[in-house]
Amino acid sequence: MRNLFVRESGNYKTSYSDDMKLFGTTGAKVKALLIVLIVLTLPLFVSNYWIGLFTLCAIASVGAIGLNILTGLTGQISIGVGAFLGVGGYTSAILTSTYGISFWIALPIAGIVTALIGGLFGIPSLRLKGLYLAIATLAAQVIILFVISRWDSLTGGTAGMVLNRPTIGEFSLSTNTGYYYLCAIILLLTVLYATNLIRTRTGRAFLAVRDRDIAAQIMGINLFQYKVMAFAISSFFVGIAGALLAHYTMIVSPELYNFHVSIEYLAMILIGGLGSVFGSILGAVFITLLPVSLSSVIDMLAAFAPDLYQLLSAFKDFVFGAVIIIFLIFEPGGLAHIWLNIKKYFKLWPFSY
Amino acid sequence: MEPILEIEAVSLQFGGVKALDDVTYHIEKGEIFSLIGPNGAGKTSMLNCISGLYQPTSGSIRYKGQEIVNKKPYHRTTLGIARAFQNIALFAHMSVLDNLKLGRHTLMNSGAISGGMYVGKAANEEIEHRKKVEEVIEFLELQDIRHTPVGTLPYGLQKRVEVGRALALGPELILLDEPMAGMNNSEKDLMARFILDMHEVMDITVVLIEHDLGIVMNLSDHIAVLDFGKRIGFGTPEEIQKNPDVIRAYIGEETVI
Numbered sequence: 101m102r103n104l105f106v107r108e109s110g111n112y113k114t115s116y117s118d119d120m121k122l123f124g125t126t127g128a129k130v131k132a133l134l135i136v137l138i139v140l141t142l143p144l145f146v147s148n149y150w151i152g153l154f155t156l157c158a159i160a161s162v163g164a165i166g167l168n169i170l171t172g173l174t175g176q177i178s179i180g181v182g183a184f185l186g187v188g189g190y191t192s193a194i195l196t197s198t199y200g201i202s203f204w205i206a207l208p209i210a211g212i213v214t215a216l217i218g219g220l221f222g223i224p225s226l227r228l229k230g231l232y233l234a235i236a237t238l239a240a241q242v243i244i245l246f247v248i249s250r251w252d253s254l255t256g257g258t259a260g261m262v263l264n265r266p267t268i269g270e271f272s273l274s275t276n277t278g279y280y281y282l283c284a285i286i287l288l289l290t291v292l293y294a295t296n297l298i299r300t301r302t303g304r305a306f307l308a309v310r311d312r313d314i315a316a317q318i319m320g321i322n323l324f325q326y327k328v329m330a331f332a333i334s335s336f337f338v339g340i341a342g343a344l345l346a347h348y349t350m351i352v353s354p355e356l357y358n359f360h361v362s363i364e365y366l367a368m369i370l371i372g373g374l375g376s377v378f379g380s381i382l383g384a385v386f387i388t389l390l391p392v393s394l395s396s397v398i399d400m401l402a403a404f405a406p407d408l409y410q411l412l413s414a415f416k417d418f419v420f421g422a423v424i425i426i427f428l429i430f431e432p433g434g435l436a437h438i439w440l441n442i443k444k445y446f447k448l449w450p451f452s453y
Numbered sequence: 454m455e456p457i458l459e460i461e462a463v464s465l466q467f468g469g470v471k472a473l474d475d476v477t478y479h480i481e482k483g484e485i486f487s488l489i490g491p492n493g494a495g496k497t498s499m500l501n502c503i504s505g506l507y508q509p510t511s512g513s514i515r516y517k518g519q520e521i522v523n524k525k526p527y528h529r530t531t532l533g534i535a536r537a538f539q540n541i542a543l544f545a546h547m548s549v550l551d552n553l554k555l556g557r558h559t560l561m562n563s564g565a566i567s568g569g570m571y572v573g574k575a576a577n578e579e580i581e582h583r584k585k586v587e588e589v590i591e592f593l594e595l596q597d598i599r600h601t602p603v604g605t606l607p608y609g610l611q612k613r614v615e616v617g618r619a620l621a622l623g624p625e626l627i628l629l630d631e632p633m634a635g636m637n638n639s640e641k642d643l644m645a646r647f648i649l650d651m652h653e654v655m656d657i658t659v660v661l662i663e664h665d666l667g668i669v670m671n672l673s674d675h676i677a678v679l680d681f682g683k684r685i686g687f688g689t690p691e692e693i694q695k696n697p698d699v700i701r702a703y704i705g706e707e708t709v710i
Contacts, residue, residue, distance in 0.1 A: 116583045122571075293569040300568030300579060301561045308544050308555050315542035318504055319618065320530030320559035333565055375546075 122295065139284050143277040151276045153392060158283035159344045160384035162290045164368040165377055166337025169294060171366070172375035173303065174330035175310030176225050180237040181365040183244035184335050186357030187214045188342025190248060193261040193352045198254075203266030203347065210343035211336040217244070218335020225327045241362060249354040260353025263346055283344055287381075290337060294377045297333075306330055307375075371427045373436030382435040394419055457482040457626055457658050458503065463512030465498055465682075472498040473509070474682040480626075480675070485652050485659045487669045490679035491702060496662045497539060499679065500628050503660075504536045505529045516626070531559045535624035537615045539631045539662070545604030549595055549614050552603055553586045556621030586621055593617045593647060609640050613647075620651060626658045627651070633663060641665065645672060666703075670694070678702065 113119045123129045143151055167181050188210040195206035221240040228236050248255050255261065265274040266282070273279045297303040305326050308316035317323055346352045364387055372383020394416045402409040431438055456479040465473040473495045480486045488496045501507040503514060505526035514522050521529055535556070543552055561582055563575035571579075590599055593613050598606060603614055612632055619627050629648070633641045645668055651657045663669050669676065670690040678686035678699045685698040693699055 116587070117576075117580045120579060120583065296571035297565065297569040300571065300575060301558060301563050302565045302568045304547070304551055304555045305558060307547055307551070308558075311544035311546055312542045314506065315538060315544070316555075317526045318506070318530065318536050318538075318542075319555055319622070320527045322525075322527050329565060 120299075136288065139288070140281070143280060148276050151280050153389065155276060155280045155283050155348060156345075157385045157388045158280070158287045159341050159348065160365075160368065160388050161287050161381040162283075162344065163338050163341030163365060164372065164380040164384040165290050165294050166334045166341065167365050168369045168372075168375065168377070168380045169297070169306070169337070170330050170334035172369055172373075172380075173298065173310060174306040174327065174334075176222070176327060176330060177230065177234040178237040178240075178331070178334070179234050179359075179362045179366060180221065180240035180244070181338055182357045182359060182361035183241040183248075184214050184218055184338040185342035185345065185361060186248055186352070186354070187217050187244060187335075188339030189346030189352045189357070190255055190261070190342075191339070192343035192346055193263050194254060196347075197261055197263055203264075207340065207343050211339040214339025214342065215332040215336035218338070219328050219332035222328045222331025222335075225331065226324045238359075241359060245354055245357060248357075258354055260351055260356075263350050263352065265347055265350065279348060283348075286340065286344065290340075291377055291381070298377070302326075302329070310375075367424050369434075371424065371434055373434030376434070376436035378439070379434050379436030382439070386435065390420060390423065391416060455482055456480060457517055458660075459513075459515040460499075460503075461513045461515070463499075463502060463509045463514060465495070465502060465507055466510045471682050473502070473679075476512075476677075476679065476682070476684045478677045478684060478687045480658060480660060483652075483656060483658055484674035485648065485661060485672050487661045487663060487673040487676045488679065489663065489666070489669055489676060490685075493681075494679040495682040496679055497630055498682075500536065500630055500660070500662065503529075504534060504628060527559070530622065533623075533625035534628065535619035535622040535626070536628040537619040537630060537632060539634065541608075541611045541615050543603045543611060543615055543618065546602060548600050548602055549590070549606075549617075550583075550586065550599045552614055552618050553589055553621040554582060556589075556618040557582045557585060557623070560623065585623070589617050589621045592620070592650070609636055612636070613644070616644075616647065620655075620657075624657060626660065628660045630662045631664065632661070633665060633668065641668060648672060 113124065118124065123132050142154065146154075163181065163185060167178065170176050170178050191210040191213045192203070192206045195201045195209060196203055221237060224236045225233055249258050251257070265272060265279060267273065271278070273282055298307075305316065305321045308319065308321060309323060309326055309330075313323055342357075349356070368383035368387045369380055370383070371386055372381070373379025398409070398412040398416065401412055427434065433440075458480040460476060460478050463473055463476045464471065476495075476499065488499060490496055498507060502509045505521075505524060505528075509522060512522070513520060516529070516532055516534065519532075521532065524532075544555065547555070561578055563578050567573075567575040590596055593616065595610075595614065595617060598610065603611060606614065612634075616629065616632055619629070632648070633644050636644065648659055648661065649672065652659050661669070661672065670693075673690055675688065676686070676690055676693045677684060678693060678696070680698075680702040685702055686693050686696040688696070
């Protein structure tokens with residue numbers, strides 16, 4: 101075996117299958133293993149509070165990857181993510197709480213139901229582009245939330261529904277750690293799927309639709325089919341994230357899925373990096389942890405200047421907005437691009453040429 | 454020789470503008486066919502009608518005897534018609550390799566689920582088609598840039614990738630819309646050699662739109678000349694050179710003072 105810490109000096113691959121492997125070099129394999137190991141052993145090192153936060157990050161990452169498949173890869177703006185999270189959450193809530201179906205069956209069904217509804221709202225995308233499509237997906241947000249809050253017999257109306265944490269046999273995932281493992285594993289699977297999707301036929305077609313839809317059509321891509329498919333695949337993951345979130349917070353109610361949530365998810369993929377799986381995770385972690393870290397900073401400052409606490413709290417929203425604007429101006433490529441630049445820098449370090 | 458493409462009385466009208474007016478010609482299997490004419494003559498509109506981006510107002514387009522006027526663009530691709538655009542229409546953020554692989558989209562089968570899992574058939578398919586794409590890369594001498602994002606390449610290479618993407622489809626009929634526009638003489642020579650090679654070696658019927666008449670006359674077996682949407686000439690290069698209508702369209706009327 102080659103020295104793990106030394107990078108290969110050239111391309112030593114002798115077959116196409118070697119060249120196309122996801123983890124082609126020993127270094128890449130070790131890196132992937134390390135990441136999985138860190139993710140799986142994290143609960144041993146951090147407090148319960150942080151495990152809860154990381155769980156939220158993992159759930160948000162699944163949703164952000166889903167949205168990125170639609171908006172980043174296929175170029176179809178959707179601002180109805182909040183409602184699709186709701187569809188996933190409510191489907192799982194209705195199936196598990198009302199009908200007593202096991203969580204393990206309800207979870208994939210929640211994904212599939214959301215995919216179907218997402219595909220349905222994706223149909224206008226053939227005729228609508230850009231801002232117009234954004235407004236059409238906004239309609240999805242409004243319609244779905246309206247249905248959820250008025251269909252009392254099924255959804256419990258504005259009062260919402262109460263859910264339970266899932267169990268595996270005798271073992272309940274009611275602890276944060278148990279649920280963290282579930283979300284982490286689903287995130288790993290999502291990452292694998294999305295990465296593979298991007299490098300195969302369907303993913304290439306999505307990219308083609310985004311970059312040049314006319315040329316894509318001439319190259320034999322059925323625009324309608326692929327746009328609806330992008331909506332469906334994206335919504336599937338958003339639905340899964342919605343179901344996971346619902347079982348984590350153990351409650352679903354319409355105001356948890358309002359427009360604000362959609363914007364947050366859009367911010368995740370914008371800040372993380374459009375079209376990048378890794379960026380989606382970075383963005384999701386960033387947006388999930390930003391309010392938390394801002395709060396702790398404000399608490400710290402408040403110790404010195406108690407009078408300013410009110411003012412500083414108001415600053416939270418201000419900073420949130422400012423961060424998004426700063427990213428859009430200075431790094432449209434997002435966190436993923438910053439990460440790439442850092443990697444490039446160290447590839448040549450200490451010689452900058 | 455049997456015709457591979459028959460254009461019969463095709464008209465295309467945008468409001469009051471007649472982009473194509475009752476155009477008729479045919480393209481024989483295995484030839485290099487050129488479509489020439491002054492700017493705005495309707496050459497690209499003609500290609501758009503063949504590849505399906507425009508729906509002719511009237512007329513018939515038959516590919517290997519089969520009517521294709523009502524077929525969607527992606528259906529025509531599966532029949533073996535490939536197209537390279539005049540204004541480069543590559544997928545700028547994808548690598549050369551991915552652009553060419555996309556050209557093989559209709560020949561591949563893996564879907565969103567099998568592709569996402571990347572096991573068994575889907576993985577083998579990617580590898581198998583990679584081999585085919587590498588053949589095109591070798592043919593067009595794109596080896597050293599195969600992993601480069603297309604958007605960062607210089608213009609001449611982008612044009613070549615554009616042709617490569619059409620070739621990757623493994624077409625029987627390839628439509629090249631000004632593949633040599635904006636190139637210098639040596640680049641034009643190279644492209645002309647590629648066109649001859651794909652015709653001779655790969656046995657592809659080539660439809661070429663080109664303004665450089667020298668190259669057109671040297672390469673083509675047959676030529677159709679359009680002017681203001683009308684077909685003013687159709688025949689071999691020798692016939693076209695003697696055609697008085699064509700001469701008038703290109704260099705104007707002879708006036709006696």
